């Protein structure tokens with residue numbers, strides 16, 4: 001068995017016989033652990049198929065052209081992706097309208113997170129894709145910017161609010177910790193930290209009524225709020241300082257100036 005508590009300390013670790021982590025020089029100082037699950041990605045909707053194929057065919061690790069023909073990589077990728085897309089779209093339509101890769105990888109990330117939580121190891125698990133969302137580079141950038149930029153309370157929590165961008169209506173509020181926010185970034189589904197159960201929960205995981213988040217503008221999380229499959233409007237997710245929001249929710253008058261748009 002791997003002793004994950006040991007990994008949380010600073011030092012050099014190797015996997016010894018029987019997967020035992022051997023510490024070569026450890027210190028008592030705690031270190032933050034993040035796991036990034038890498039996958040290739042696939043088109044999530046039929047209109048993603050052609051741009052996804054372009055990303056795939058433009059990668060010289062997939063299709064390598066010799067010498068000066070390298071210059072043709074991008075135009076050729078464009079041409080073949082456009083020519084192939086209709087056939088691929090039919091295939092994806094037959095399996096529900098998109099690739100299952102994203103869902104499967106998110107499920108793996110959640111299972112890993114829960115398995116580590118059961119061992120009392122606080123690890124953030126991220127998913128990064130090579131050819132489709134969430135692109136690995138973007139995930140790394142967003143995770144850095146967002147996690148470091150938020151003012152967490154002394155329990156490591158912040159309040160998250162889903163707000164309709166058009167009307168300003170507050171649709172939902174809950175708590176997030178760093179793990180929940182990382183999950184929001186990578187799974188694009190509104191995920192909160194349950195204080196009573198001390199675990200992460202994704203809105204809609206039992207009912208299928210997810211709050212779907214998509215990245216419209218870089219470094220800002222734009223949320224689409226869908227209810228029973230119907231799109232109700234655009235929602236953005238706001239993080240606020242715990243005490244301020246508690247006071248304001250009490251008075252049901254939330255001052256926008258006190259909200260931090262992420």
Ligand SMILES: C=CC1=C(C)c2cc3[nH]c(cc4nc(cc5[nH]c(cc1n2)c(C)c5CCC(=O)O)C(CCC(=O)O)=C4C)c(C)c3C=C
Nearest residue numbers: 040041042043056062063084087088089091098099100101
């Ligand atoms: C010229 C044709 C193709 C080559 C060469 C190729 C190599 C290759 N592909 C992957 C990974 C994936 N491919 C996926 C889908 C996909 N690939 C091609 C064509 C070539 N791939 C097409 C036309 C498609 C679309 C689906 C279809 O119409 O069959 C995917 C997505 C899978 C999913 O879940 O959606 C991945 C991933 C690798 C690693 C690779 C060479 C090493």
Ligand SMILES: [Fe+2]
Nearest residue numbers: 053056057062
């Ligand atoms: Fe392929």
